[in-house]
Amino acid sequence: MTNADLIEIGFIEFPHPTIMNSVVYDLGRNRHLSVGCVGTPNEMIFICEQDKNVPEKNTDLICLKNYDYDGYTTIETIKELIKLLKPKK
Numbered sequence: 001m002t003n004a005d006l007i008e009i010g011f012i013e014f015p016h017p018t019i020m021n022s023v024v025y026d027l028g029r030n031r032h033l034s035v036g037c038v039g040t041p042n043e044m045i046f047i048c049e050q051d052k053n054v055p056e057k058n059t060d061l062i063c064l065k066n067y068d069y070d071g072y073t074t075i076e077t078i079k080e081l082i083k084l085l086k087p088k089k
Contacts, residue, residue, distance in 0.1 A: 001038055001039055001072070001073060001074060001075050001078075002038055002039055003021065003023050003038050005038075005075050006023050006025075006035060006038065006075075006078065007023060009025075009075070009078070009079065009082075010025055010082075011023040011024060011025045011033075011035070012024060012025075012026075018036070019036075020036025020037045020042070020044070021036065021037065021038070022034050022035060022036040023035055023038070024048075025082060027047070027082070027085050027086050027087075028086060028087050029087060030049055030050045030051075030052055030055075031047060031048065031049050031050070031085070032047075032048050032050065033045065033046070033047055033048075033078075033081060033082065033085065034046045034047075034048050034061075035073075035078070037067075038073075039072070040067070041067050041068075042067060043065075043066075043067040043072060043073060044063060044065065044066050044067065045063070045064045045065040045066075045073060045078075045081070046061045046062060046063055046064060047061065047062050047064055047085060048060070048061040049061070064081065065077075
């Protein structure tokens, strides 16, 4: 899996460089899924809550997946996380 694979399903890149070269997916309700260091032994996935007044600031984050404990992530896993976490319309 690469950042390009994630961008293809709706993730976006930050407008500035980040340490983990992260991409994010808007989950609604001030939350986003953040994936960093895609395809490397540093890969991590977080669900983040954004400050309502300062959207660039995360108020909470939870690590959902970490390469050290869980190994590499597949695009199918990402799609399932989005299905699970995105509110139904």
